[in-house]
Amino acid sequence: MLTFDTIVIGAGPAGLAASLYLKRAGIEVLLIDKDAPGGQMLKTSKIENYLGFKSINGAELALNMFNHVKSNDIPFEFSEVISVDKKGSGFVVKTPDKHFSCKHVVIATGRMPNKLHLPDEDKIQGVSYCAVCDGSFYKNKIVGVVGGGNSAYTNALYLSDLCEQVYIFVRGEVKAEEELINRVRNRDNIVVLKNTQIIKLISENNKLKGVNLADERKLKLEGLFIAIGGKPKINFIKNIELEKEYIKVDSKMRTSLKGVYACGDVIYKDYYQIATAIGDGAVAALSIKAGD
Numbered sequence: 001m002l003t004f005d006t007i008v009i010g011a012g013p014a015g016l017a018a019s020l021y022l023k024r025a026g027i028e029v030l031l032i033d034k035d036a037p038g039g040q041m042l043k044t045s046k047i048e049n050y051l052g053f054k055s056i057n058g059a060e061l062a063l064n065m066f067n068h069v070k071s072n073d074i075p076f077e078f079s080e081v082i083s084v085d086k087k088g089s090g091f092v093v094k095t096p097d098k099h100f101s102c103k104h105v106v107i108a109t110g111r112m113p114n115k116l117h118l119p120d121e122d123k124i125q126g127v128s129y130c131a132v133c134d135g136s137f138y139k140n141k142i143v144g145v146v147g148g149g150n151s152a153y154t155n156a157l158y159l160s161d162l163c164e165q166v167y168i169f170v171r172g173e174v175k176a177e178e179e180l181i182n183r184v185r186n187r188d189n190i191v192v193l194k195n196t197q198i199i200k201l202i203s204e205n206n207k208l209k210g211v212n213l214a215d216e217r218k219l220k221l222e223g224l225f226i227a228i229g230g231k232p233k234i235n236f237i238k239n240i241e242l243e244k245e246y247i248k249v250d251s252k253m254r255t256s257l258k259g260v261y262a263c264g265d266v267i268y269k270d271y272y273q274i275a276t277a278i279g280d281g282a283v284a285a286l287s288i289k290a291g292d
């Protein structure tokens with residue numbers, strides 16, 4: 001069994017940042033990912049809010065980051081972590097064919113946004129899961145936000161500053177906080193459509209043109225932001241404290257399990273971005289270095 005001081009699980013921006021900071025602090029680290037390094041950045045065609053790059057393809061940014069990590073001689077294991085178990089004062093991290101031991105674990109396994117599961121949802125240009133990331137592509141256009149929680153209402157407020165008109169499609173109950181509901185009510189260009197369900201995405205040449213609703217209405221729009229939550233990827237670890245399904249951490253990225261840290265999209269926080277994931281990864285690494 002190979003031994004490291006720290007094992008970082010997930011090579012998205014959070015895990016890449018954590019492993020770089022750990023290695024540069026003199027800590028022996030192993031980085032593991034089941035897919036190509038880069039995480040969700042690999043699914044992003046254009047990134048325009050990551051400082052230092054006015055506009056960059058997600059795969060290119062991911063490769064830049066991974067090359068930076070590799071240039072620091074950080075070992076990378078291309079495999080899926082299937083379990084993390086406490087053993088003595090440390091942990092055993094298992095992949096289908098290897099076991100590793102370590103003193104600290106950094107969980108940086110990200111999350112999957114929930115989907116509407118409509119035909120062609122993954123193919124049509126104009127469907128997005130992140131208003132902060134993609135909102136500026138829809139300046140002065142008509143857009144929709146799906147969801148009735150804080151995230152949907154926050155996205156709608158963000159978009160209402162950029163777009164001509166914003167519809168919020170709420171299928172069930174509105175669960176957003178009263179303060180957000182009031183702010184939305186005071187915006188002239190946001191319309192909340194309650195008890196509505198989108199049943200079809202209308203597209204032309206693969207670009208979103210509108211939606212069909214269950215009540216037979218048809219609305220024209222060019223962007224649809226789906227904000228119905230997400231699922232963090234944490235099936236390999238047990239007994240870790242969660243907050244709204246995400247891993248709960250303190251300001252040093254410590255979880256409820258001593259020696260286990262978490263960072264990036266897998267934790268409960270307000271903003272799920274590349275910049276915040278990198279900040280979280282750096283904090284997790286520096287907390288380990290400081291012995292926190």
Ligand SMILES: Cc1cc2nc3c(=O)[nH]c(=O)nc-3n(C[C@H](O)[C@H](O)[C@H](O)COP(=O)(O)OP(=O)(O)OC[C@H]3O[C@@H](n4cnc5c(N)ncnc54)[C@H](O)[C@@H]3O)c2cc1C
Pocket residue numbers: 009010011012013014015032033034035036037038039040041043044046047048049050079080081082108109110111129130133134233236263264265266272273274275277
């Ligand atoms: C379509 C899209 C567009 C986006 N656009 C932007 C944007 O323009 N700007 C912006 O700032 N943010 C954007 N985001 C959000 C941003 O990509 C995420 O906030 C960020 O990638 C989170 O980083 P992370 O490292 O926490 O997780 P992720 O990027 O999700 O990386 C997690 C990694 O963990 C690996 N993993 C998971 N489980 C295991 C396991 N059991 N074993 C081994 N490896 C595992 C995964 O393979 C993955 O590589 C976008 C997201 C999406 C989906």
